[in-house]
Amino acid sequence: MIIGTPKEIKNNEFRVGLNTASVMALTNQGHRVLLETRAGMGSGMSDEDYIVAGATIVASAEEVYAQADMIVKVKEPLASEYELIRAGQIVFTYFHFASSLELTKAMIKSKAICIAYETVEDKQGRLPLLTPMSEVAGRMSVQQGAKYLEKPQGGKGQLLGGVPGSAPAKVMIIGAGVVGTEAAKMAAGLGAQVLLLDINLDRLRYLSEILPPNVTPLYSSQESIAKNISDSDLIIGAVLIPGAKAPNIISRKMLQNMERGTVLVDVAVDQGGCFESCQPTTHEDPTYVVDGVVHYCVANIPGAVPMTATNALNNTTLPFVQLLANQGWREGCANNASLNQGLSIYDGKIVHAAVANTFGLPLYENAI
Numbered sequence: 001m002i003i004g005t006p007k008e009i010k011n012n013e014f015r016v017g018l019n020t021a022s023v024m025a026l027t028n029q030g031h032r033v034l035l036e037t038r039a040g041m042g043s044g045m046s047d048e049d050y051i052v053a054g055a056t057i058v059a060s061a062e063e064v065y066a067q068a069d070m071i072v073k074v075k076e077p078l079a080s081e082y083e084l085i086r087a088g089q090i091v092f093t094y095f096h097f098a099s100s101l102e103l104t105k106a107m108i109k110s111k112a113i114c115i116a117y118e119t120v121e122d123k124q125g126r127l128p129l130l131t132p133m134s135e136v137a138g139r140m141s142v143q144q145g146a147k148y149l150e151k152p153q154g155g156k157g158q159l160l161g162g163v164p165g166s167a168p169a170k171v172m173i174i175g176a177g178v179v180g181t182e183a184a185k186m187a188a189g190l191g192a193q194v195l196l197l198d199i200n201l202d203r204l205r206y207l208s209e210i211l212p213p214n215v216t217p218l219y220s221s222q223e224s225i226a227k228n229i230s231d232s233d234l235i236i237g238a239v240l241i242p243g244a245k246a247p248n249i250i251s252r253k254m255l256q257n258m259e260r261g262t263v264l265v266d267v268a269v270d271q272g273g274c275f276e277s278c279q280p281t282t283h284e285d286p287t288y289v290v291d292g293v294v295h296y297c298v299a300n301i302p303g304a305v306p307m308t309a310t311n312a313l314n315n316t317t318l319p320f321v322q323l324l325a326n327q328g329w330r331e332g333c334a335n336n337a338s339l340n341q342g343l344s345i346y347d348g349k350i351v352h353a354a355v356a357n358t359f360g361l362p363l364y365e366n367a368i
Contacts, residue, residue, distance in 0.1 A: 260293070
């Protein structure tokens with residue numbers, strides 16, 4: 001199979017779909033890998049590194065899309081890429097369809113085979129291709145939140161961990177999945193007072209046993225959220241419904257109950273956001289202020305640490321890329337239930353229920 005990786009074009013996105021280790025593994029199996037020139041530079045991998053690994057370097061994304069049977073990316077295709085995608089071409093990437101009707105309609109029109117990293121699900125209900133980026137985003141949500149709590153950045157001027165004689169910041173994290181748990185670990189490690197909210201009591205019981213004593217697992221309800229937002233310094237939204245739009249947990253009206261300079265970090269922004277006042281931002285212009293509250297809503301948070309994120313992602317995606325390359329998408333999805341869960345659109349039809357339900361579009365039976 002010919003496998004292609006173009007350079008990512010989302011704002012300040014420095015990750016790359018295939019690292020040199022993945023290229024070597026694929027070419028050793030007899031596949032041809034095309035890489036757009038300088039695609040890996042942001043992740044610390046030069047064209048020469050890729051050539052040594054066995055890749056063929058081409059001058060443009062157009063060449064990659066024109067020749068490749070399968071495109072392996074990191075982020076969803078942007079508008080300038082829609083017309084490059086061919087009918088019958090496999091596109092394997094983070095799609096986050098629920099956040100964009102435009103993207104969904106474009107991929108339906110393309111008649112490409114769209115397999116979304118974020119909905120590949122194993123037998124235990126885990127999302128193995130989302131997990132590594134959730135780990136990165138969870139940790140970075142605290143790192144960025146601490147930064148924007150600084151007064152020159154528009155925050156309260158609160159040091160996350162405080163110092164002896166001065167209280168630490170209060171951090172409220174909504175959602176105790178991978179993102180929320182990693183955020184809690186990071187915030188606790190910096191010395192903050194942490195509330196970790198979720199509706200899964202079994203999860204909360206487990207986390208109460210393994211997390212430090214400055215983390216308080218708390219059942220998530222409208223009352224518990226409303227009670228704690230008024231004195232929280234940093235609030236992190238980490239709610240996920242696989243494949244579907246994130247629910248609004250904090251309304252615009254609730255911002256009025258927060259202190260000026262409070263920081264909101266919405267990690268669910270790439271699925272529509274769990275704060276009503278959330279609008280996607282970029283690493284170039286990451287924040288805005290509503291009612292005195294600082295919003296950080298960057299839709300590709302891990303793109304800021306590509307050397308870590310690219311390798312972490314490839315560690316999990318490579319086996320699935322190999323499966324698709326060796327067996328083709330029909331046989332690969334038929335033989336691997338986890339991969340089949342990622343199949344969202346093919347032949348112009350939506351076959352993933354959460355995507356169809358989000359937009360009220362027809363759902364077709366997945367006949368694989």
